[in-house]
Amino acid sequence: xxxxxxxxxxxxxxxxxxxxxxxxxxxxxxxxxxxxxxxxxxxxxxxxxxxxxxxxxxxxxxxxxxxxxxxxxxxxxxxxxxxxxxxxxxxxxxxxxxxxxxxxxxxxxxxxxxxxxxxxxxxxxxxxxxxxxxxxxxxxxxxxxxxxxxxxxxxxxxxxxxxxxxxxxxxxxxxxxxxxxxxxxxxxxxxxxxxxxxxxxxxxxxxxxxxxxxxxxxxxxxxxxxxxxxxxxxxxxxxxxxxxxxxxxxxxxxxxxxxxxxxxxxxxxxxxxxxxxxxxxxxxxxxx
Numbered sequence: 001x002x003x004x005x006x007x008x009x010x011x012x013x014x015x016x017x018x019x020x021x022x023x024x025x026x027x028x029x030x031x032x033x034x035x036x037x038x039x040x041x042x043x044x045x046x047x048x049x050x051x052x053x054x055x056x057x058x059x060x061x062x063x064x065x066x067x068x069x070x071x072x073x074x075x076x077x078x079x080x081x082x083x084x085x086x087x088x089x090x091x092x093x094x095x096x097x098x099x100x101x102x103x104x105x106x107x108x109x110x111x112x113x114x115x116x117x118x119x120x121x122x123x124x125x126x127x128x129x130x131x132x133x134x135x136x137x138x139x140x141x142x143x144x145x146x147x148x149x150x151x152x153x154x155x156x157x158x159x160x161x162x163x164x165x166x167x168x169x170x171x172x173x174x175x176x177x178x179x180x181x182x183x184x185x186x187x188x189x190x191x192x193x194x195x196x197x198x199x200x201x202x203x204x205x206x207x208x209x210x211x212x213x214x215x216x217x218x219x220x221x222x223x224x225x226x227x228x229x230x231x232x233x234x235x236x237x238x239x240x241x242x243x244x245x246x247x248x249x250x251x252x253x254x255x256x257x258x259x260x261x262x263x264x265x266x267x268x269x270x271x272x273x274x275x276x277x278x279x280x281x282x283x284x285x286x287x288x
Contacts, residue, residue, distance in 0.1 A: 046096075046103070049094050049096070049097070049104065050103065050104045050106070050107075052090070052094075053090060053094075053097060053104050053105075054107060056086050056087055056090045057087070057108075059086060060084055060087070064084065064087070065105065065108040066108060066110045068101065068105060068108075069101070069102075069105045069108045069110060070110065072098075072101035072102070072105075075091055075097060075098040075101060076098055123245065123246055124245065124246055127246040127250075128246075131250075211268065211269075211272040211277045211278060212272075212278065214268065215265045215268050215269050215272070216265075218261045218262070218264055218265035218268065219261070219262060219265045221258070221261045222257075222258040222259065222260070222261030222262035222265065223258065223262070224258070225254045225255070225257050225258030225261065226254070226255050226258030226259060226262070227258075228251075228254045228258075229250075229251040229252065229253070229254030229255030229256075229257075229258060230251070230255065231251070232247045232248070232250050232251030232254060233247075233248060233251035233252070233255070235247055236248040236251060
């Protein structure tokens, strides 16, 4: 009987001890939100410490920061730090600087490292790379299209010229004497037919004369570019400032180019009007 009582007491004591240990662990262990908050606070403190270190290093020549980045062991060299009292006091107050000097000296640039880029410079570089690639693709595509169009027009021109030459030869074969040829050449239709140049590829009268068409084209391009520039300006003002700088610059450039097209169209219109180039397109004469 006493043995059973002793065993029961030992079992109860063990259960109580385990329950107390679990309660202590639950009370001391931080929750997930507390751990996240602690990590964020630690990151903010490290960033503040880095900025404070930059302010301290700013009191000394730039070579001091470069030497420390090249040889971080100097943070623990009291003989070296004795020459810079403010830096020595800061390192003594923040010993974590000695453990991760690369983080705290990240903004210090030395010729052996790649030049640091600000977020705005990085956005500018990425934007200009994209624009350059787009312009190269557009140029190559435009050149290929122009080449194909030129070959097609040349082939059409050759076919039309060959057809006209065959018609001339067949017509001349119908005449039996030189007198008939001379008589035919003296007529209005014969002169136009025998002395005509090869048939133009864009045969047919144009509805609009050349100056007007070019002026209208300039106005259209100018309005499109100005509208695109205004759109870029609107988008640039509604997004983050760092990313907006390239868009704002491209918007200003597009508006300026569009305004230039419109002004050039207006000047061309005035000059064409004064030079009498705004007449209606000539209509083809009908042979009698």
